[in-house]
Amino acid sequence: MTQELRNALRSLIGQSCWATIAGAGTGSVVSLYFGDKIPRKKRLTNPHLSPEAQGFDGEYVLFIEESAWRIESSEQVLCSSLSSNDNEGPMLSSLHLLQGKRVLDLTLRTPSLDLAVAFEGGLMLSIFNFHEVCEEMDNYSISNRRDCIIVSTGGVVAESRAL
């Protein structure tokens, strides 16, 4: 299953991130949209989303759930999963910097399955998974049109993408 994860992640290379979704009420959970814009069956009314994210889902979506993460430029750490997720805070402003940037490279570390995503402009998104916790939890997932590959504390699993 790790190979399926690698294949799914590889599909992000060369794709631009066109939306990021995070904010108050959802802690450090983040969605990053890439690839084609797939029309939603029903437009999301969340006023904090861009018009594109309200109307379209991503062909590829990187969804960070139960992980620590960090965004860095080549010169400094811009934010982490513990940063403020207020509208004017460092988390949203840093995520905004990723929008319009292409993915240049990915590094999947084993056996932790920590992930580093290198974007244009010297920006790096690093995801650090939790291990040895009492309950099984999903660290992050990568979805394409058909499947969702999930990295969890119990291993790598796939589920069909049912939106």
Next chain:
Amino acid sequence: MRMETPPPEDGVGDESSSSSQRRQLHDAISGQGFDYHEVVDIAQQIKNGTF
């Protein structure tokens, strides 16, 4: 590292929900500061396919 609003029981966010459903919930509520009951309502709509 977790949603600030506790995941509703018998709705999206509990262990029976799919990752796609949890993402759908996240994208619907993020930034809005909904209270628990509002999140439960949206989660149940997602779960039963009416959202």
